Amino acid sequence: MPSKRLGYESRKKSFWHLPKVNAVHKLTLPVKATCTSVVALSAILIYVNVYYGLVFALLATNLATLWYYSRNEKPIIAQPGRFHMKYKYNEEQTNNAKYEIICADAVQWLNSQTVLDGYVVTSLPDYSEMQHLTLEQWKEWFTNTVQLICEKMPSDSTCIFYQTDVKITHQAQYGEKKRVVCEEYIDKSYLCQLGASRANVKLLWHKNFLLSYVGAVKFGRPNFSHMLCFGKDKVDKLEQFSLPDVLDRGDMIYPKATGINACLIAMFHCKNAGAKTIIDPFCGKGSILLAANYFGLDAIGVDIGTTRCREAKKMRENSMQHFIDVVQAKSFMAKPSKEN
Numbered sequence: 225m226p227s228k229r230l231g232y233e234s235r236k237k238s239f240w241h242l243p244k245v246n247a248v249h250k251l252t253l254p255v256k257a258t259c260t261s262v263v264a265l266s267a268i269l270i271y272v273n274v275y276y277g278l279v280f281a282l283l284a285t286n287l288a289t290l291w292y293y294s295r296n297e298k299p300i301i302a303q304p305g306r307f308h309m310k311y312k313y314n315e316e317q318t319n320n321a322k323y324e325i326i327c328a329d330a331v332q333w334l335n336s337q338t339v340l341d342g343y344v345v346t347s348l349p350d351y352s353e354m355q356h357l358t359l360e361q362w363k364e365w366f367t368n369t370v371q372l373i374c375e376k377m378p379s380d381s382t383c384i385f386y387q388t389d390v391k392i393t394h395q396a397q398y399g400e401k402k403r404v405v406c407e408e409y410i411d412k413s414y415l416c417q418l419g420a421s422r423a424n425v426k427l428l429w430h431k432n433f434l435l436s437y438v439g440a441v442k443f444g445r446p447n448f449s450h451m452l453c454f455g456k457d458k459v460d461k462l463e464q465f466s467l468p469d470v471l472d473r474g475d476m477i478y479p480k481a482t483g484i485n486a487c488l489i490a491m492f493h494c495k496n497a498g499a500k501t502i503i504d505p506f507c508g509k510g511s512i513l514l515a516a517n518y519f520g521l522d523a524i525g526v527d528i529g530t531t532r533c534r535e536a537k538k539m540r541e542n543s544m545q546h547f548i549d550v551v552q553a554k555s556f557m558a559k560p561s562k563e564n
């Protein structure tokens with residue numbers, strides 16, 4: 225029965241991954257130095273008297289074993305790169321894939337479309353990128369934009385949002401000084417789900433991408449990003465590929481970009497769900513669009529910043545090969561090394 229098998233597997237795994245916390249773990253440097261001295265002494269004794277020498281050697285071996293295990297003690301950390309995604313890259317498909325950048329306000333552009341002709345994969349701008357809005361206005365804008373994207377999505381497609389939560393510091397004036405009165409945690413997964421529920425679409429899956437290793441302490445932002453996939457009447461085929469739920473984000477082509485591994489997971493989903501075109505209404509320098517072309521999918525990007533639009537075009541013209549090299553050497557696509 226699969227459930228029993230799973231239980232057995234996880235017990236077995238947790239046994240082998242248990243840290244060796246016992247007396248050996250507490251061995252200190254002086255103890256290790258003593259072990260080394262005993263080994264030296266036993267060697268001398270064997271030379272002088274074989275019987276006493278062997279007794280000492282036995283003792284020394286035991287101590288050396290203890291010392292060896294204490295040296296090999298390691299904390300449990302994330303093992304990035306363990307998951308390997310199999311996809312056969314086709315250079316011709318990538319070269320033939322379309323890449324279009326539209327310099328416009330995404331909300332206006334979305335409103336001008338009757339139905340979107342593709343699958344949306346995007347990252348809405350953070351509050352810090354929209355200084356002209358108050359926090360409450362930004363939350364409303366964010367939720368409304370998610371709702372708009374979900375409403376414009378064709379019933380047989382999906383939309384994916386990749387968002388990182390933030391902590392906002394609220395201050396108040398006390399006499400001449402300002403003091404922190406509250407640190408608000410903004411959960412963008414909640415805001416996405418609020419917008420999607422208003423558009424009456426369903427959450428198909430939710431993954432987390434680690435920005436650093438397990439156990440890392442971060443300030444201002446948490447150590448993970450959400451990736452949420454919504455659909456209307458879509459049967460999600462992704463489950464049959466058994467993709468993991470917690471992954472490492474991978475390299476970024478610039479700060480605040482979508483991590484390469486996150487782009488690849490989204491593209492892998494879209495490709496297998498039957499997408500031909502990927503739309504990123506907040507494309508930035510185009511990480512998601514490059515990943516779309518890597519999978520041979522047409523890409524349409526929208527961004528309000530003229531510089532960003534120029535950079536996104538340049539990225540495709542000048543850096544596509546570099547992107548492919550990084551994907552094939554350092555992402556989930558890279559062949560796992562022997563250690564993995």
Ligand SMILES: C[S@@+](CC[C@H](N)C(=O)[O-])C[C@H]1O[C@@H](n2cnc3c(N)ncnc32)[C@H](O)[C@@H]1O
Nearest residue numbers: 329330481482506507508509510511527528529
């Ligand atoms: C989080 S970044 C997107 C990063 C992108 N996914 C990448 O990996 O390169 C958000 C982008 O939204 C753009 N932006 C902000 N407000 C916008 C709007 N109203 N319409 C279109 N783009 C906008 C910003 O210029 C910024 O490049």
